[in-house]
Amino acid sequence: MATPPQRNKVFFGTFVHSKTLAELEYLHNTAIAVNATGKIVAIEPDHTSLDSALFSLLPKLNWTADSVSATSTASPSHFFFPGFIDTHLHASQYPNVGIFGNSTLLDWLNTYTFPLEASLSDPAKARKVYTRVIRKTLAHGTTCAAYYATVDVPSTNLLADLCLSAGQRALVGRVCMDQLSPSYYRDESPEAALSATMESIKYIEGIDPAFDIVRPVLTPRFAPSCSAPLLQGLGKLAAERPDLPIQTHISENKNEIALVKELFPPSATGAGDDSYSSVYDAFGLLTDRTILAHGVHLSEFEAELIAKRGAKVSHCPCSNSAITSGAARVRWLMEKGVTCGLGTDMSGGYSPSVLEAARHAALVSRHVAMGGDDAAKLTVEEVLYLATKGGAEVVGMEGKVGGFEVGMEWDAQLVTLGTVGEDGGVGDEEDGNVDVFGWESWEDRIAKWVYNGDDRNTRMVWVKGRLVHERK
Template sequence: MAASAAISKTIYFGSFVHSKTLTELDICEKGAIGVDEEGVIRFVERDSEVENVLEKYGEWKDAKVVRIKGNGFFFPGFIDTHTHAPQHPNTGLFGKTTLLDWLQKYTFPMESSLSSLPLATRVYSNFVSRTLSHGTTTCAYYATIHVPTTNLLADICLARGQRALVGRVCMDSDLSPSTYRDASVDSAIASSKSSISYIRSIDPSGSIVRPIITPRFAPSCTPACLSALGALAAETDTFIQTHVSENASEIALVASLFPDSKSYTHVYSTANLLSPKTILAHAVHLSAPELALVKSAGAKISHCPASNTAITSGVAPIRSYLEQGLSVGLGTDVSGGFSPSILEECRQAIWASRFRAMNEGDEAKLSTEEVLYLATRGGADVVGLKGRVGGFEVGMEFDAQMVCLGAVEEGGCGDGLFEGAGGAVDVFGWEDMQERVEKWVYSGDDRNCAAVWVRGRLVHRRKGVEV
């Protein structure tokens, strides 16, 4: 469904849950959130009936009312800090390959085909719909080297109402096929400028879509290209996204290609590509000096645990990064990652931390509360939306999902006619709200995401759901 052009005042009644801090969830079992015509939260009431709220806020008496039914709750929209839109058709096709082989076998051929506007329309429209259906209200997208179809992705995100950082990929080195690379540094910069200008022309305020400068990763770019992109980022005050220290073979390749650099991260630092507006995907094997560089620059990290496991890249030490004060969000990294769901990444982040805990001790484990923070407030910090989205406080913008959990009826489907109306989450009725949230985190999927709003606008609704 397309995003509506305008909204009215709306009061959302029912349970709501959001991250209060990295380690604490704020759970309100019965409350009300008032959202104005601009999609901004104007009041939050707890333990109040509809009548009491309407009496207190008389000017809202004509507001639309949206109620949670059954075992559901409102939760902030998820933020995907790293994914590749043109790789969506390859989801699940990482096979037995390593990262560099996988790029040549699957990624570059698929991305090259996305020069076609009809094919790009089909792929991008489907992927944006798919991510929205999983509750993702903001996404940092890599596109391809093609300006027209990169701009098309921005058009689709704006039309659907999904917040997005959309990046035209830059790659001018011999690592890429001759048919799929920038012809020169000048052409890479000119094409990047063209896409930046277009995206800013369709959304001048950047409230929904923003451009992001996107050197694919250091080996795909010459030193001259990286430096030119660093200068372009400063000139245009634009966000930057790239990859860093994903796996051992990649790190070795960087060392051979950039022999004068002290480290993979130092390559970006030398090119002026490290800043508070930089998103570094993966960061699995950062050394202590590299971590110091990232922290001093204020750059952010996108943790992509499903992809890192699938391509056997390693397990990022997220507990250590958090303890050092680094900003971390979650990324699906489709199609290295096998799912467009940030909820799935929450689970994978928990599992990955437990793999580290088997050698390092229980302190390495991430909790349910922590991964939900990374999926919302942490991600908001990574993409430059800290304080605007990720929680339900007055003054924040209402990016939210309605989570609905099914109830196991008497008999428990003993007749064999199992409908699974609540997806894979079975709620028996004795679970408290904390336990329902945990069941959702460990067993939920897109079937539990009944509706999604961005800035108060309904941008996704499951068939049969009324809001």
């Protein structure tokens, strides 16, 4: 399935993106030119109108007017923002969002998660679930998602098909697990798991050989559900395939950590200690391509080891709170040199919105600060960095997506904020919960969006220059 041919594009208006972890850049009255392959080829500020921008850009780029489509922000409260990058979510669990009861992690898996995932071996049910989660995440501005599928190969391949068709960038992982899961839902053996994994990898290579939109990702569910031979086999495969990322879970829950220590003592792994991180390291799965979800209870040693190996952490504040796993110390991790992004972690998390994850990352950091570390607090600028450029680094797309720079690809969303009329009623338009009175600075408008915004503010979404969502 090839991506439909595109036209050259010019976007005009206000652009907001992360310049650094601590700083957002605001580009007003600016034009950005995107070529037919979806790459940003020119950025020009200080134009009075779209017509002015086109007059300047077209001759410079040797483009003709009939080869270009143009999009302009229609209001001072509209702006372009990079697409969000969701670094950890379970596509197969989407129907269960909000259903976690009072369970702890391990009970929740057996009660809610495994039965649902197993049921997606039904192709019709899998198509219904996966189509919906892709549409819903795109509607929330998610242009790239690191998905866990199920152990079922056809279901996993279907998810890859649907992502490619919809135009959403995706890491699609067939889940590996051969122990500590129900007999009806597990790999029969390490050999069977590795064979099925290769089958899915080859399928995705067949539908998107260059991995332009969809990429396979090695996915040991988490250490307790994988035997030592399976982890060893996946580590060997990871070494043979340096083009493939790895995703798994780590240190989400204290009972889970205790279970890892019981199942993988140093005598069994050859590691120098019994830490969770060392288990992955011993099997060759702690690399600069590894995405570690959660990292709530990492030790000093583990954080230093993760940083040394270049592995990344997906911070999932909604899930960590909902399942009562704990509050990850994101500032501490970053200061240790660990790159972090954000994950919705549906269905442990209850929302498909990375913007929701960003606001909860800010709130959870304040709870960490209330424990005595005031420096733990994350700013609006920092959580938006995690949602974009930080996420791009986590999924191995640093410098390709996550911002507005020449040479990067146009993964973006048009955000519209509601305006308040002179009588306190609806102004030019009303979009969701964000009210703009007109006197707010741009910094204040962005803060309002982070704390009050939702999918109603996401008007249009593009991936690699292709329009993939439009709110009617």
